[in-house]
Amino acid sequence: MTSIIDIAAASGLNRRDAMRLSAAGVGACSFSGWLPVLARAEAKLKSNAKACIVLYMDGGPSHKDTFDLKPESQGAGEFKPIGTSATGVAISEHLPNLAKQMHRIALLRGMSTPEGAHPRAKYMLHTGYREGQGGIQYPSLGSIVSSEIGKPDLAIPNFVCVGNRAYGAAYLGPRHQPLVVNDPSKGVENLKTALGMGQFDKRVGLLEQMEAGFRKEYPVGAGVDHQVNYQRAVTMMKSREAAAFDLSKESEAIVAKYGSGKFAQGCLMARRLVETGVKFVEVNLGGWDTHENNFERVKNLSATIDKPIAALLDDLSSRGMLDSTLVVWMGDFGRTPKINQRGEKPGRDHYPRAWTSFMAGGGVKGGQVIGRTDKEGGTVEDRPISVLDFMATVCTLMGIDHTKQIQTSIGRPIRIVDKGAKLIEVC
């Protein structure tokens, strides 16, 4: 098959142009009118973001009860829409603080993804690939960001995950594995020695002597890597940056602004980490799998996220960090437009075909809605967004070339984002 690169060469475009063409998804589809497509997709995106915070709603939040309310529909549910700081944009009444932030947020109401089971959906939303595709494991977005734009000399890892489940670095290697913080109020596990620092230093001194001896006898990479890794860990223990994991260093006013609970503390830690130079933070909140008792649970979960996320956006803005920090809110998928009456209290089931996520900061233009679902909230009528579109957009906002190929350990070239992505017009 003739590739897009060959065609581009024949028509006098250079390789870079050609890469852009394939970035715009031209390679896969028809050639008629491809130039305007290129112009539309490429012209509008900036690459402002220097860091990314993903707020991951584990379980799949109900779009019709959060950011895409359909009061006139059959499965409208119990919640009322309220107006927001963005003209013409309404969201759930249980998100009053976020309503005041809507001028900073681009709602993506056309999410449409293929996986309807939690583990496979989560895998795909974290890596951009279907689980098992091509028989290999894929790195998660955080690892990609760490490997592409992470600071190699940062005293703490460039990818931190607050919550108990992390998707790893796969072929990008151990340096880009996430550092997992299970409980933000406790910080990083085992970061402090149980000994006095003097005793610890003596031990490390002994270890260093042993390392030097071993390296002289067996000059192998593994020994060097081992030593370097330990040095990095000790550096991190003693570093100023490690204070980013210590929420007690925040003022009472700020802590109160974010509110209480693990998720609120996670949001605050995310800001501290980004401030310190960490490139990618994921904060996890579970409980969104509301097959039963959907309304009460979504109401409570809305209260859990409303104040902390609003505080995060405000806080980033007042510190002048919002324009360089991309904040993403997303989940596994949406939930059924129809309400199920199976259980004691009504619920909604998995629904990947149409759902909502949002982006804010990092150069994203706020106060806008991209994409539209039909009157039931069941089908995307305008601007469907695929996982590829979504991943490629996040990469591009962060200045990462999503078409770049990375070699796996067996030398197989794998694109950061698979072919076929169309950037979302968020800027």
Add this chain to the structure above:
Amino acid sequence: MKNMLAAWALAALTTQAMAWPEKSPESTKPSSAVTASATALAKSVDSAVAAKCKESGIALSPRATDAEFLRRIHLDLVGKIPAIEKARAFLDSNDPEKRAKLIDELLASPDFGRHMADIWQTLLLSKNSTARRLDTGVFVDWLAHQFNENRPWDGMVHDIVMAKGPQDKNPATTFWLSQVSVDNMTDTVCKVFLGVQLQCAQCHNHPFTGWKQDEYWGLAGFFLNVRAQPPGNKQTTSPVVAETKSARNRRNALPESAKMVPPKFFRGEVAKLGTGPEIRPVFAEWLCGENNPYLARAMVNRLWAQMFSRGLVHPVDNIHDGNPASHPELLEDLTQRFKSGRFDVKAFIKGLCLSETYQRSSKPVEGNKEAVIDSYARMPVKVLTPEQMYDSLQMVLGVATGPAARKMAAAGPKGGKGARAQFVAFFAGEEDAEATEYQAGIPQALQLMNAARMNSPAPALKLVSGASDPAVAVETLYLATLSRKPTSAEVAMAKEHAKKMDTPRQAPADLLWALVNSSEFATNH
């Protein structure tokens, strides 16, 4: 050539995989025929490796010291360092046959099967979100038993490929239960049993090998009727592997790239099928049959990699014409020996371990400092796997590691992960990482330095409790962790350190802490 023929003649004498005495540790000696064919295999390895080094002007490192060999053979055959008494006894023994005897003893130990099961469950079971719900413990037990009984490899593979019925009746079904789709099944069978990576051909013709997409789906055709559902969240009955009546039911589960082509053997002919729904027997017969060259070669390459850190063909499961072996004739010779030795895994491993090549030091000498790793001029230094690390730490920190304790640690309460499984999951590196590559990151180093159990002074104090003077105490701690005696400089270093202590109790604890956190402990050199 003459040697080779003689070796074959000897190997042919072993008409069946011989019984390895497992139950009575006093008589771990296998039959003389096994020893003879293993010795011949070792010679074949040594002459091939030496010839190539000579040709390239690479010097060979000397024979490993007893201490290097002791630690290496334990980690490679039973997956953990030796107990301190064993280490001391071996190092102090003057028996010229002690290395060969130790190899036999370890191959006869039940820990051999456990270690092989650790390796093979990782290779055989697919890691995916649905398979996580599977009870894999029964499969690990089954594998360990097979390896300890020294089931011939072709027989084991046949059992796995043919496995059906409920998992609690036939643990080998776990293999199929973990593969969630037909392409998943095809990929794993190719990688593990044939030593080839056909998965690229799932969506397009393979760019380097000439393997066509039809070839992939021809192989996949054998598994279209396999129905293997991992258990659901609330399922109480044992999951079942069965055959569906027709492939059609599964079509929805196939990826878009799927091609419907008749089942065809890898690089071979279209299969002649019966009329029933079961097509796996036809495949199993071919896979384990006389005319399939791939099964034996793939296993030979894997067993070589287990000992030498990488396959004669590297990556180990990427055997194809465009990716030649470092020692092509040796691979061919070893494959023939493995086949004529009736797929006897223990005898084959014994042969490898008896070789001078395996027993060579990993320290470089003048003339091989820059030598490529696959010259085997010196032994490659491997990094401990998470399982080896955990089990070796248990040896040092004094927690029981018998089969029962291991089972407890693996299972954990309420079906959750036990301590060992948690440790392994936490330390697991990249899937296809080189065995020589260090994989741990900062969180792992933090755990090894600062976790409570790494800082308890009790294990160190217990180890040195009987020591008559500081030098003996230092020697004890070195033997317990690195399986060697310290040099005089190291004793001096430890004494110097002890002088800085506020209380004498701290010195042994510090030394033990540094030893288990050292690169020497973290590697198999």
